[in-house]
Amino acid sequence: MNALPKQEPVRKQGGDPAFFSVYDIHAYYGESYIVQGLSFDVREGEILALLGRNGAGKTSTLRTLARMGDPELKHGEIWLDHQPLHEMKAWQAARLGLQLVPEDRRIIPGMTVQQNLELAQIAEPHGWSIQRIYELFPRLGERAEQEAITLSGGEQQMLAIGRALARDIKLLLLDEPYEGLAPVIVQEIEKTLQNVKKLGITTIIVEQNAIAALKLADRAIIMDSGEIVFDGTAQAVLDNEELRDQYLAI
Numbered sequence: 001m002n003a004l005p006k007q008e009p010v011r012k013q014g015g016d017p018a019f020f021s022v023y024d025i026h027a028y029y030g031e032s033y034i035v036q037g038l039s040f041d042v043r044e045g046e047i048l049a050l051l052g053r054n055g056a057g058k059t060s061t062l063r064t065l066a067r068m069g070d071p072e073l074k075h076g077e078i079w080l081d082h083q084p085l086h087e088m089k090a091w092q093a094a095r096l097g098l099q100l101v102p103e104d105r106r107i108i109p110g111m112t113v114q115q116n117l118e119l120a121q122i123a124e125p126h127g128w129s130i131q132r133i134y135e136l137f138p139r140l141g142e143r144a145e146q147e148a149i150t151l152s153g154g155e156q157q158m159l160a161i162g163r164a165l166a167r168d169i170k171l172l173l174l175d176e177p178y179e180g181l182a183p184v185i186v187q188e189i190e191k192t193l194q195n196v197k198k199l200g201i202t203t204i205i206v207e208q209n210a211i212a213a214l215k216l217a218d219r220a221i222i223m224d225s226g227e228i229v230f231d232g233t234a235q236a237v238l239d240n241e242e243l244r245d246q247y248l249a250i
């Protein structure tokens with residue numbers, strides 16, 4: 001990362017930094033300038049939908065927040081519960097409770113469902129017990145001894161979310177959880193995410209299925225060409241046909 005002058009944390013007027021606060025982040029793949037100066041806050045327990053057309057920079061933004069290193073954060077600040085994520089690597093951010101569930105779900109081959117979950121708990125700090133994860137996802141409990149890569153797409157998505165919950169979690173980043181799933185499975189994952197919402201887990205969801213994401217979310221940010229073009233309530237997007245037409249094509 002380029003040496004940048006040390007900056008003060010972003011502070012809301014007269015208060016502490018927000019639970020999750022992103023300030024003027026700029027990120028690059030090599031010379032390609034992709035994330036172009038985003039700033040936003042997420043309140044504790046809030047679900048934020050990060051929307052935009054193909055190539056708008058949504059996945060790149062999630063990867064930047066998770067400190068994956070690729071794209072490289074060259075400027076800006078990311079604060080989670082008063083901790084400077086912008087100064088950290090991915091493993092440190094994960095240890096502080098930021099869990100990214102990537103689009104490809106990263107199920108570990110050659111291992112059962114149970115072993116995939118146990119692997120998530122190989123290091124401290126732990127989150128939910130495996131038993132509790134099976135209570136949220138009974139289908140995973142029924143398939144505990146099945147090789148995880150033989151699960152259906154929807155079940156793999158449940159396992160990927162379950163694995164994130166197995167770690168001590170403060171912020172859940174979901175990249176396209178409905179990707180490639182049949183409508184009936186999307187409904188099932190939607191129900192699960194509604195349960196996750198009831199548990200008050202702060203979540204950022206990136207999703208091509210904008211309507212499904214907006215139904216779940218409290219707030220929405222719309223990105224276009226690496227910048228934020230809308231930040232408001234999810235309902236405001238559902239109610240604004242022009243906005244949906246211009247940036248979401250829905």
Ligand SMILES: Nc1ncnc2c1ncn2[C@@H]1O[C@H](COP(=O)(O)OP(=O)(O)OP(=O)(O)O)[C@@H](O)[C@H]1O
Nearest residue numbers: 029032034052053054055056057058059060061208
């Ligand atoms: N590893 C990479 N190296 C170079 N450019 C990349 C890389 N990954 C993505 N990009 C480019 O960054 C831009 C943003 O991509 P990104 O995947 O973040 O968009 P997105 O909004 O998530 O799109 P989609 O909805 O299609 O997944 C695109 O122009 C893409 O081609």
